[in-house]
Amino acid sequence: MVRLPGNKNEPGKLRAALFALLVHAAFLALLVFGLNWKNEAPEAMSVDLWADLPQRPIKPVSPVAQVTSQPEPAKPQSRPQQKTQPQPQPVIKATPPPVRKPEIALKDKTEKPQPKEEVKKLEPVKKEVSKEEPAKKPVEKPASKEEVKKPELVKKEAPKTESIKKVEQKTEKKDDARQQAEAQKQDQQREQQMAAAKAAQARALGEIEKYKAMIQAKIRSRIIMxxxxxxxxxxxxxxxxxxxxxxxxxxxxxxxxxxxxxxxxxxxxxxxxxxxxxxxxxxxxxxxxxxxxxxxxx
Amino acid sequence: MSKTITQDLSFLHLISGASLPVQLVMLLLLLASFISWWFIFRKLFTLRQEIKQTDEFESVFWRGSDLNALYQRAASARHAAGSMERIFEAGFREFTKYQSGIDIGPIMDSTRGAMRAVYQREMDRLESHLSFLATVGSVSPYVGLFGTVWGIMNAFRELSNVGQATIAHVAPGIAEALIATAMGLFAAIPAVIAYNRYASDTAQLATRYESFIEEVSNVLQRRVAKPRDMANFS
Known part of the structure; x- marks a missing residue:
């Protein structure tokens, strides 16, 4: 009579064991995850410290500038292709030209804003100084002038067909002039900033070297060999x-x-x-x- | 997945890096914790079932249904019967064994005695394993503390060999050692809570059974007082 109730609970025992296992698995997971959080915290801190470094960006930034400025020399290559397209048009002299030229005009419009934006984006980064930049600017300037001139060439061809385009082109020309002026101003500012930063950097480097040597010397003096x-x-x-x-x-x-x-x-x-x-x-x-x-x- | 593996490694490394006594303590605590949780769930199921069955039987009994039919039901379905039903069954069987014409005193004494015996056994069953929970609840924090103290002792002893004390030297040892305390507490807290809860539940059930025994013996006594009923009955 006493043992019967024990038998009655048999299924409950298994279920209880299962629940107990579950509880321990949860506890273990808690421990494991709790420990992991601690492991990750120092990593995040070190990343912060690196981002604050003023001098480090020098090297990383310049490659970025190079990469972004490369597309500009590349554009002249694409433009000639566009120009060749209009040339065959006189041969055909049918309806196609009115259809194609707007496309070119549109392309010019859409392409031009991009280089401007790139230059602007680069500026804040460049302010932080780079040695390679002086070499780059001469490259960039001609590139921008080419950009400005080429659309004009396209426009000279354009008048053959429609007068509407002329209006567009005029406005574009005004925009181009403005762009040029802005670009020049920005270049000047950049050069000044760079010169100042370079000097500061040189000074800082000297200072850093000096103090590193001092640290070395101080440690050396305390060593009992x-x-x-x-x-x-x-x-x-x-x-x-x-x-x-x-x-x-x-x-x-x-x-x-x-x-x-x-x-x-x-x-x-x-x-x-x-x-x-x-x-x-x-x-x-x-x-x-x-x-x-x-x-x-x- | 790869993340969890690295986490696991660091965690396992911490445990495997502990000294042997600390590891033993951890193992002991894990075992104690597992068994106590097992009992906690088993008791939970048993007590819940017990309370439900007692409620049901009480309501059926006091609805004034036929005692004979109740007895038949309890005797036939003994496996599914609750403690209260079993107490009633034992008492009623003892009661019917006596033929009419005997003094009321001995009949009631032995009936009550039979019910008492079953009541004791049932209480024993309900209270089984509770003492284990109480032991785990009171002892495992100390066991965990012992592991921690041992681990920290080791950490400091190693520190003395190093010469230059940095947090980095002590921290792993202490972290390792503290795992033992954490495990001790993890084992102890639920055990204490469960013990208190189940102790009060069983105490409640005990009072219900005791009063039920008195009430049943009163009801049966009234039956003996009417011998004609009794004659029909047997």
Whole structure:
């Protein structure tokens, strides 16, 4: 009589075990996901820091500028093709021309705004300085002049057929003139900005080099060298700094294979804090993650 | 999927990196937690069923239906019967075993005794495993704490060898160790909640059964008092 009720619960037991498993799976998932969040957080932070760097963009930006400016030289190639199309038209002299020419005119209209937009988009980026730009501008200017002239050539051919187009062309010409003026102004501004930025950059580079050397020297002075190591082993550390020169972390990048020397250098890095940093806080990004290589003999 | 694999690795790495005692503690806690959850669900189903059956039987009983028919039903469907039905069945069988003409005293005594015995057994069944839940609820936090303390002890001992103390040196050890506490709490909290809940549920059922026993014995006593009814009956 007592055991009977036990039998009665048999299905419930299995169901209970299943539920228990489910609960634990959920708990495990919670633990796993909870841990993952922590792993990802530092990555996101490092990305932020990189984006703030004022100097880094120099190199990435210039390739972008090159890429976008390439299409401009390419356009002259496409224009001649368009021009050749109108030429056969006189031979046919039938209805086709009125149909085709509007298309060309439309194409010109649609194409022209694009280069303008590109130039504008580039500007804010270029303001941040690039060495290669002076070389590029001469290329860009002729390109824009060509752009302006070619539509005119097309227009000269156009009057053969319709007067409506003339009106359009006039307005286009006015637009072109405006564009030219704007482009020139922008170029001048850019050149000035670039010159200023270049000078600042040169100064900054000098400053950075100077302080890096100072940091090296300060660390070197604190090393208590282990005696009698053969050869000239080198150890490389990655040092993460805080603003103010405090050392946040020191990670071994490349061991010298002599732990005594590695540890001596690591201790010296901590002893040397606060490390000398340039007074300009803008330059700190260059020092945030420092690679420090120390040789056993100088 | 690839994401979860890397997460899993880091998590498993943390557990596999723990020292042996901590790992043992974790295993123990996982086992305790699993068993306690198993009992929690089993008890949940049993108690819910029990309460439902008791409600049903009580309502049928007090509707004034024939005691004989009730007894027949309880005896035939003993597997599906609830505790209250079984108590009634035992009492009524004991009651009918006595032929008329015997003193009312011994009849009622033995009837009540039979009902008491079944009641005890049923309560025992309902309360089974509750003590395990209570044990898990009270002990597993300490076990988890022991694992944590052990892990942190190890972490600090290793720290002393390093020389230069950084958070990076201690953090993994402590994180590892804290998993043990987390598991202990995970095992303990539901066990305590379930224990309290089920203890009060069983106590409620117990009072219902006890009062039912008294009421049934009163009803049966009234029957003995009318010997003619009793004669028809047997």
């Amino acid at each position: 282990p005696p009698d190591l053969p050869g000239n082993p080198a150890v490389e550390f990655m040092v993460t700094l805080l603003p103010g020169g405090d050392v946040l972390t020191v990670t071994l990048r490349k061991s010298s294979s002599y732990t005594a020397f590695d540890e001596a250098v690591e201790r010296a890095i901590y002893l040397a804090k606060p490390l000398p940093l340039p007074p300009d806080p803008g330059l700190f990004n260059e020092f945030r993650n420092l690679n420090i290589t120390v040789y056993y003999r100088e």
